[in-house]
Amino acid sequence: MTTTANRPEVSLRTGGRGLVDRVGRVRELGIVAALAVLFGITGAVNPEFLSLDSLRDILLNSAIIATLAVGQTLVVITRNVDLSVSSVVGLSAFGGALILADQPGVPIAVVVAGCVLLGALCGALNGLLVGAAGVPALVATLGTLYAFRGIDYAWAGGRQVNAADMPESFLSLGSGSLLGIPLLVLAAVVVLLAVGWMLRNLRSGRELYAIGSNPAAAVLAGIPVRKRVITAFVASGALAGLAGAMWAARFGTVDAAAATGKELDVIAAVVVGGVAIFGGSGTVYGAALGALLLTGISSALAVLRVDALAQTAINGALIIAAIVLDRLLALRVAAALRRRRYRDAR
């Protein structure tokens, strides 16, 4: 599916190492441009949108999706996908909230760690299904999407955990900030930077790209493919678990339906962020920017006094506009590079 999509820029990126080249290599350029356009236009119409408070809100809104997108990127890079993230978020949000409500004695750190662990367990199940048993990831995680949500419903049995049931100290994680930066945003940024660093600088990180790029060749290269794939799923699950804790802290009211349907938002963020859905390329930074762009769009639409009924349509149109813009930019840079190479050749 990706062959045509990638061909143009590919055969062309070579030779010179000038500015165009360097810029052309920054796959995230298109998203940054789209973000700039979005914030520019919205800010011009309503300067309030660019106020510190508002920017803080937007960052806060994207923190959870960005965390999920980082995990999803790990999986997508290996030519897999994790559709079950939203159910894992729901499960861990509800589980965490329930413990906080029913066992007030348990320290918050333990609860958060428990959420992460629960997520990691779910991820391990996905990983085993995909990595060890060879079930295609889409099928496996579509299955666990239903299954985890089923467990969540059965566990909750219609119960809801409310803000009043949870300790204030936990809720303040969702709203508090450090040096003016919201804690949830800090958490997301730390996760982003850590994973981004590992993907770029560690052998195991590069091996994830290799697996997604050509799975059979990865085996021949002696890469422990199964282990890496399982690890990617575990990491995605653990981050979804963390996102669950973030969800509970942020929204305060949690029932079994929490985060239903968010998997599409996460995948949209990843794809808009330039991560190739069939593996092998893309960065977590792109995915996080994608998450920021998508939440930015909804925030902008809410601020712009757009007719509520038209919002969904405009949202969709803007997503498409963003990927088209990104694509056109890539083609431009590619064409420029091809002409340059020609001149170099003479």
Place this chain on the structure above:
Amino acid sequence: MADTPPVLALRGVSKSFGAVRALREVSLELAAGEAHALAGENGAGKSTLVKILSGVHRPDAGQILLDGEPVEFHGPADAQAAGVAVIYQEPTLFPDLSVAENIFMGSQPRGTLGRIDRRAMRAQAVALFDRLGVPLDPDRPARGLSIADQQLVEIAKALSRAARVLIMDEPTAALSGNEVARLFGVARSLREQGCAILFISHRLDEIFDLCRRVTTLRDGGYVASDLISAITPDDLVRRMVGRDLDALFPKQDAAFGEVALQVRRLTREGVFTDVSFEVRRGEIVALAGLVGAGRSEVARAVFGVDRWDAGSVEVAGRRLKPGSPSAAMDLGLALVPEDRRQQGLVMELSIERNIALAGLGEVRRGPLISRVAERVRAADWAQRLQLKHRSLSDAVDVLSGGNQQKVVLAKWLARKPAVLIVDEPTRGIDVGTKAEVHRLLSELAVGGIAVLMISSELPEVLGMADRVLVMHEGRLVAEIPREDATEETVMAAATGRPAGGGA
């Protein structure tokens, strides 16, 4: 030498894939400081043997010995750890990663915190390419590399491992003389440093050039192991094929008809410039040049796979619509592409369906496909090309490399084209069948087809072509008639020395 056990050896190894017995009780010994050749027809089991040595396959019976001790390889990682480096017959690159990363995947130089030292990695890659004498950019992604460049990256990858045993499965199939010479230079120096080498090629002269010993396989069985100095090429062919062969280049003279393919001032920016030539009916024109000269790119553009920026292509006087292979096919053009796995075949489809793919209109009865017509068409060509297969409904990816190449040829020949472009038509094909393919091309030309042949194998070019076009850095630099075509004239033009005639 007799005291030290062979570095790596096979003893009585057998391997079957379902009903196919790919190897039967084969033994082989690789000694330190010795280059050992493996010869055999397509499908004889050479690659299977390689994959057993590299831990990809497990033998059904028999043993692998490392320094005389039996070992078990549970996967490629084990073999690598034991110091075995392999160049597989089909390139196994990661298209999204840079060339340098491809080379060092899994063994990247590391700094503090396990951080990959990119600068060192790049420098080492450049050093490797210098050693091989190829100007590849280590920072470009592997996607889009020509098949020859991919092969070179594979070679660099194997060399980077500083292995005790270097196994090369047809590393030269896509390379031209220059690169082969460089590769052999490197191989010799490795050999001198005590590395054991296993070398596979269908080009017999290469075997005689590099190796000290040769083991022959036939139909999965062990035939013989000889000292190279003790046999002649004809002996070797007899061991492989079990009979004597006809002339390798049975070129018949054909009468040339009107111009069938006319290319005028064709330019694709950054790839090739101002390419003009014509091919007449009955003529075989060879397009020669070094790897990366742009020959395949011209062929792709002519066939409509790539677009061009300027110029025109005419087939039998009719202008071709750019960028549309189906339009080109309607005018009787056919292209046998160089990369069989990517461009030639749909690996999951069966042999017969692959052969039918380029002529779906011809196996139709009414609106539906006729399986009978499809099978008849496939069976006919499988026979003519001596395809070694179990059943025509097997997926092509279980075929050996050379047999896959035959399927690609069959797919296009079955269309009975008026203009046939073949890009490295005999890549990976064994000597016996190669003669058959050459006879076929020659016959087609006699039958009035215009043939444009791209080949990196100079003897093939000289033996088959009525006229040789030579490309250098994206330009056509020489046109040499059959009488004047010699290794010297062609190579001079191909390397850009002004000796050749100007175009």
Place this chain on the structure above:
Amino acid sequence: MPADASRPGTGLFHRWEGLILILLVAVTTWASLGVDGFANSSNVSFLLLDVTEIALMALTMTLVIVAAEIDLSVASTLGLSCAVLGWLWNAGLPIEAIMPICLVAGALCGALNGYLVTRLGLPSLAVTIGTFALYRGLAYVILGDQAVADLPPAYTGLASATLGPIPVMTLLVALLAAGFTAILHFTSLGRAIVALGSNEEAAFFSGIRVKRIRFWLFVASGAMAALASLIFTFRYASARADNGSGLELAVIAAVLLGGVSIFGGRGTLPGVLMAVLLLGVVRNALILADVANEVLNFVTGLLLVASVLAPNLGAVWRRRSSPPLEGKSAS
């Protein structure tokens, strides 16, 4: 990938399909014997009717996925077409004029997807996530929060009419299914779809009009969603902008359960149709048996995973004792 399960994946029937068939027979037998009210004719016709839209959209979705693309916007296209229907009906157009307009609207939605995918080379997943929101949003723009209900009884009646226990709409599905099966498995177009889904480049080199075929597959997918929307609207006698939301996952689940490879190039329509039925039967039987909804979801998920897992378990077992590439060649 469960590659070995159904190689070389282009014929009509493979091990996978056999497995689904066995499951279908087993579940149906169990339900008929063990679940009250399952095996009576009104329930059977209801069951068949209930999978109509999913079955229809699964037909084109199968082709799209075999061609290594995906269309997540089908349910939104369905909603948009419903909205168009409701809006035009409110505006007083005769229903016979509205129906073709809806089909055209659906085809146009598909064409936009196809254009973005084939001309701009965008990944279909990204494009259709965007149009997923766009088309649903347009539905809201067109019909707002209204629900149009007084549709002509002739059509609402037809949508749920039955011949014996067989709903008329099921006959329509059967007809279309036969047509699409013929196309995918017995025509050169079908061959071309399989080939381009498996190796686009090789297909292009073989003179297959890769882009054109993909474009028209998206158009067909959109038009089929519109057809499903007509049946949906008449069946529920209610045209709303949020009709059918969430159906895309059900459709894709059925297609995957039917053995179609998400990477393209492999899959059969009989398998998909049996999977649609299997999911329908399981749902219906479990609801009749008063199984709680959460269990229902759980079972759906389990079924999806288990059906793929089962044929793989043997392979997993074998793999324990041999290296990973055994039986496959390095590609």
Place this chain on the structure above:
Amino acid sequence: GGTTREDVAQQASASAAAPASSAAADPNAPIKPGLKIAFLPKQVNNPYFTIANGGGIDAAKEFGGEGKEVGPSEASASSQVSYINTLIQQKQDAIVISANDPNAVVPALKQARDAGIKVVSYDSDTAPEGRDLFVNQASAEDLGRTEVQLLAEQIGHKGKIAILSATPNATNQNTWIEFMKDELTKPEYKDMELVKVAYGNDEDQKSFTETQGLLRAYPDLAGIISPTTVGIAAAARYLSDSKYRGKVKLTGLGTPNQLRKFVKDGTIDGFELWSPGDLGYLASYAAAALASGQISGAEGEKFKAGKLGEYTIGAGGEILLGKPTVFTKDNIDDFDF
């Protein structure tokens, strides 16, 4: 020409009596033992419906019947139909339904009624031909108007206000909003302006974002009405941590447990809701009375609903539960649901 939702609403309120019932009612008939009553909410596992149906099932126990809750996990118009079909096959005596779409369920409900099953709608009505009775939690008119009155008092009848609803297609929300708009036309609200109806789609994240958007787009906003439990909780959570706490007033429909914290910390002065448990309880009794022949669904008939006392069927087959409760920090601790 077609019918729009508004027409349906008008029909509903102005309509003639519900379809004539087959048998004449016998007010003194005893409730039949062992009645099978099924509750079909918009969505199962939704805390609101869990409480409501719990009340209904308790009622069924009281009169010796058998109650159960079934339903889809996603609140879509079509998904309820499968369940109605199932209930027909299971030969239930009565179905108590809260419709996701007033029309889409009608064909199926008609089949159920043809099969002799009594149908009572509650919480969210179906088109009248689909059911025998509608148990209304609070008259839509009452609810819409009191919401506006509540907010007006909190903001001193002055300033810009906005509504944060569920999905654009949510039937009861839309009816309430109509009445809110109507109430706002009265002279005492001349200084209040409804600037926007936003939709949070009953999702936490979306409701959050919409609340933020409202405050940015209208920095001088005085109050928000959110007639949906998800919306009001999300809005309250956002306001309570922002600089707008206590400045921008919030009211609407929510459960006391959900909003207790926010009432106490001053984010919310007051909100209202009926008792969901009582709603289910009453619907259960109404269904039993129908199935036992105590009532036929005609206007003016009376029946006893256990601990809630006697109810009279109003115009259009409607039964009104009563006035909703307004929760403030003075009384909120008396409730637990």
